Amino acid sequence: MTESTDWPLWEVFVRSRRGLSHTHAGSLHAPDAQMALRNARDLYTRRNEGVSLWVVPSTAITASSPDEKDSFFEPAGDKPYRHPTFYEIPEGVKHL
Amino acid sequence: MTAPTGTHRTDASAPPSAGAPTPEAASSTTATDPAISAAALALGDDALVLSHRLGEWAGHAPVLEEEVALANIALDLLGQARILLSQVGDEDELAYLREERAFRNLQLVEQPGGDFAHTIARQLYFSTYQALLYAELARTEGPFTALAAKAVKEVDYHRDHAEQWTLRLGDGTVESHTRMQRAVDALWRYTGEMFQPIDGITATHGINWTALQELWDTSIGETLRGATLTVPETPRSDGWTAGGGRQGLHTEPFGRMLAEMQHLHRSHPGATW
Numbered sequence: 001m002t003e004s005t006d007w008p009l010w011e012v013f014v015r016s017r018r019g020l021s022h023t024h025a026g027s028l029h030a031p032d033a034q035m036a037l038r039n040a041r042d043l044y045t046r047r048n049e050g051v052s053l054w055v056v057p058s059t060a061i062t063a064s065s066p067d068e069k070d071s072f073f074e075p076a077g078d079k080p081y082r083h084p085t086f087y088e089i090p091e092g093v094k095h096l
Numbered sequence: 097m098t099a100p101t102g103t104h105r106t107d108a109s110a111p112p113s114a115g116a117p118t119p120e121a122a123s124s125t126t127a128t129d130p131a132i133s134a135a136a137l138a139l140g141d142d143a144l145v146l147s148h149r150l151g152e153w154a155g156h157a158p159v160l161e162e163e164v165a166l167a168n169i170a171l172d173l174l175g176q177a178r179i180l181l182s183q184v185g186d187e188d189e190l191a192y193l194r195e196e197r198a199f200r201n202l203q204l205v206e207q208p209g210g211d212f213a214h215t216i217a218r219q220l221y222f223s224t225y226q227a228l229l230y231a232e233l234a235r236t237e238g239p240f241t242a243l244a245a246k247a248v249k250e251v252d253y254h255r256d257h258a259e260q261w262t263l264r265l266g267d268g269t270v271e272s273h274t275r276m277q278r279a280v281d282a283l284w285r286y287t288g289e290m291f292q293p294i295d296g297i298t299a300t301h302g303i304n305w306t307a308l309q310e311l312w313d314t315s316i317g318e319t320l321r322g323a324t325l326t327v328p329e330t331p332r333s334d335g336w337t338a339g340g341g342r343q344g345l346h347t348e349p350f351g352r353m354l355a356e357m358q359h360l361h362r363s364h365p366g367a368t369w
Contacts, residue, residue, distance in 0.1 A: 007159070028161050035260060039161040041253075042168050 008057055010036040012044050015052040022054050132239050133184050134200070135296025138342055140180030141201035144191055146222060147173035148357050152209055165257060172250040179243055192361035196351050203341040204286035206350040210279065213265055217279035220258035220319065225290045227251045228311050229303070238300035259319050266323025277325050284328035289339035
């Protein structure tokens with residue numbers, strides 16, 4: 001099998017069923033968006049995993065940097081009041 | 097049900113003959129079991145043989161993504177073949193123990209993969225035919241309605257896959273355009289055979305083969321022109337045309353393909369794993 005370095009990388013998002021959001025499933029190579037969608041269908045939904053697909057060029061994703069991890073995420077660590085744990089949950093409400 | 101035996105004689109279940117007049121006039125007569133059985137064999141062999149040809153790409157496809165796509169198509173076709181051949185007899189016996197002359201597939205599907213353009217052209221021609229035919233079978237009441245209704249969704253995707261590639265290769269680089277045109281031209285001669293009426297489904301589903309061919313011509317013409325390719329003009333239905341697969345006459349590469357497909361089963365009869 002030859003290298004496919006000419007083809008851009010695409011990130012694949014699959015919605016497993018109606019009502020759920022699209023979840024990142026993996027990535028693949030494809031020459032363009034339409035072919036990426038078809039490749040995604042063949043690679044990520046062949047066992048009935050999804051009802052909807054998104055493909056996004058990997059280059060279009062801006063990711064947070066590991067260097068900024070402390071300033072980005074750590075301040076949230078000691079603020080328990082941001083969690084809705086201080087509310088009394090009425091009886092009979094099972095899924096909140 | 098008469099299963100064809102693995103011999104060189106013409107099989108007893110009366111496969112459709114090339115020169116037979118279109119029996120649409122006689123469509124009110126009920127098809128006998130042998131005719132339906134022969135039709136199942138023809139459609140099943142198309143699917144089986146093309147499935148094996150596509151499987152030959154495993155480990156050789158240009159990219160991993162495409163390898164999975166071709167394998168998926170091959171598996172869809174194999175599933176169709178199993179259902180169809182099971183209607184005729186024992187699927188394993190039919191697939192692995194028949195001689196070349198007992199197969200009723202189109203000569204188109206037995207053609208070697210060639211380069212990737214040949215594989216795509218072969219798929220475009222066949223999947224367009226299959227999509228149109230199965231849509232008709234699904235729409236009309238007859239012995240193949242249920243199978244076709246399920247299979248037509250798979251086949252639509254096969255056609256789309258081939259069309260997407262035809263557009264990209266035809267309207268791609270000079271090299272890809274040249275190769276795609278070469279493939280489209282080389283396989284054109286095998287497309288006339290697709291519209292020879294299969295008696296068992298003409299009689300039961302009332303398929304109009306002339307109309308089917310016109311739809312096919314329109315669809316293929318649009319795709320090829322959209323891909324900046326030239327639609328071949330060599331004779332297909334009128335002048336000389338390749339054909340005979342439905343009568344058990346096959347091209348040279350088919351014998352070698354069968355030898356590979358059948359050798360394991362013939363070498364180790366009854367082997368399981």
